[in-house]
Amino acid sequence: MDFAYSPEEEAFRQEVRAFLKQELREPAEGEDAWEVRRAFIKKLAAKGWLTLAWPKEWGGQGASHMMQLAYNEAVAYQEAPANDIGSDRVGPTIMLYGTEEQKRRYLPPIIAGEAVWCQGFSEPGAGSDLASLEMRAVEDGDEFVINGSKIWTSFAHKADAIILLARTDPDAPKHRGISYFLVDMDTPGITVRPLVDMLGRHQFNEVFFEDVRVSRDTLLGEMNRGWYIATTTLDFERSGIQRVIGSMRTYDMLADYARQTKRNGSPLAEHPLVRHKLADLKIEFEVGRLLSYRVAWMQSQGLVPNYEASVSKMYGSELAQRLANAGVRIIGLGGQLAPGSPWAPLAGRFETLYIAASALTVAAGTSEIQRNIIASRGLGLPRG
Numbered sequence: 589m590d591f592a593y594s595p596e597e598e599a600f601r602q603e604v605r606a607f608l609k610q611e612l613r614e615p616a617e618g619e620d621a622w623e624v625r626r627a628f629i630k631k632l633a634a635k636g637w638l639t640l641a642w643p644k645e646w647g648g649q650g651a652s653h654m655m656q657l658a659y660n661e662a663v664a665y666q667e668a669p670a671n672d673i674g675s676d677r678v679g680p681t682i683m684l685y686g687t688e689e690q691k692r693r694y695l696p697p698i699i700a701g702e703a704v705w706c707q708g709f710s711e712p713g714a715g716s717d718l719a720s721l722e723m724r725a726v727e728d729g730d731e732f733v734i735n736g737s738k739i740w741t742s743f744a745h746k747a748d749a750i751i752l753l754a755r756t757d758p759d760a761p762k763h764r765g766i767s768y769f770l771v772d773m774d775t776p777g778i779t780v781r782p783l784v785d786m787l788g789r790h791q792f793n794e795v796f797f798e799d800v801r802v803s804r805d806t807l808l809g810e811m812n813r814g815w816y817i818a819t820t821t822l823d824f825e826r827s828g829i830q831r832v833i834g835s836m837r838t839y840d841m842l843a844d845y846a847r848q849t850k851r852n853g854s855p856l857a858e859h860p861l862v863r864h865k866l867a868d869l870k871i872e873f874e875v876g877r878l879l880s881y882r883v884a885w886m887q888s889q890g891l892v893p894n895y896e897a898s899v900s901k902m903y904g905s906e907l908a909q910r911l912a913n914a915g916v917r918i919i920g921l922g923g924q925l926a927p928g929s930p931w932a933p934l935a936g937r938f939e940t941l942y943i944a945a946s947a948l949t950v951a952a953g954t955s956e957i958q959r960n961i962i963a964s965r966g967l968g969l970p971r972g
């Protein structure tokens with residue numbers, strides 16, 4: 589394994605950094621943060637960066653996985669709002685399983701940064717055990733009629749389309765009766781209801797389907813084989829470096845804060861407990877970075893990271909929680925002040941991280957589920 593960036597990759601990383609420095613900005617007072625984010629994504633699309641490693645045949649840049657890694661690392665460190673499930677997950681899944689017609693229809697708007705997708709997998713009774721989902725899609729001539737509900741669907745209220753899992757054969761073993769659909773969100777019969785998170789943000793939703801009629805050409809891949817397509821989508825979701833690098837800038841800010849802030853006349857960073865905690869976290873970030881590089885390196889060799897993606901996902905999300913814990917303790921009571929408070933150290937960054945990070949070990953599969961995958965597929969242990 590060689591994890592070093594080539595001179596070309598390093599030069600590209602610097603180009604991305606310079607672009608981000610110039611283009612990244614916070615939403616102004618009264619400005620819609622979502623609109624700012626989508627406008628930024630369109631700029632990335634215009635540079636061809638949104639679909640960097642997609643094959644040229646389908647409108648991508650045909651860049652190597654390591655080039656993609658260099659890009660992902662730069663945008664994640666700068667906390668750029670570059671996450672786009674269309675280009676990260678939906679497009680790559682359609683490229684693998686879609687018909688020519690589906691590729692022609694769905695890929696160009698993703699490449700242009702115009703299509704917003706959401707992921708309709710989880711249901712009230714099906715999260716970790718996703719294959720027990722109960723949404724039904726019943727064949728009716730050349731159409732399917734869909735009934736049921738999804739939950740925790742991030743940005744469904746903004747999305748143009750949804751990747752949807754529904755049961756098409758209730759009599760088959762549970763993994764073998766599920767199909768995968770590509771559904772426009774403005775199809776009659778779909779209702780989106782907001783769910784507000786602990787930070788007061790409206791990001792995820794409940795989505796209800798009542799007699800929603802979709803044509804047969806919305807089916808992705810073979811009927812009743814949707815489970816196997818969904819696992820591909822989940823592998824794409826779990827394998828990004830952003831889970832580790834996304835909180836690294838916050839770590840660097842915490843280390844600076846400890847250098848510059850005095851308690852009882854001396855810098856916090858001179859306190860042995862603080863020094864050791866910061867040193868431990870530094871090591872953990874380097875370990876996390878290497879775990880992510882390993883996943884990207886495997887992809888570059890044509891290997892399929894499986895439990896390796898789970899190792900990296902679990903480690904990165906738990907590391908963000910360890911950082912949040914360390915931060916609020918090192919900063920002290922001020923660490924609990926929210927953004928907007930004039931007294932909040934680091935502009936309330938740790939209050940937000942502390943609350944937001946609790947969701948990281950649930951989203952995209954809980955840490956317990958990742959551990960189960962590592963135990964069975966990585967270590968060959970019997971199922972618990």
Ligand SMILES: Cc1cc2nc3c(=O)[nH]c(=O)nc-3n(C[C@H](O)[C@H](O)[C@H](O)COP(=O)(O)OP(=O)(O)OC[C@H]3O[C@@H](n4cnc5c(N)ncnc54)[C@H](O)[C@@H]3O)c2cc1C
Pocket residue numbers: 706707708709710711712713714715716717739740741742743792947948950951952953954955956957960
């Ligand atoms: C921020 C956020 C965004 C999300 N966005 C989306 C989205 O866009 N689309 C979507 O479809 N879903 C989304 N989800 C849902 C997410 O995928 C589920 O929450 C997750 O899969 C867990 O499912 P659950 O909530 O039903 O918990 P459950 O499956 O009910 O789990 C409850 C607890 O039991 C544990 N547990 C369950 N089974 C086992 C087992 N076999 N062994 C050991 N422990 C176990 C779990 O680890 C967990 O601690 C999102 C979630 C979050 C937090």
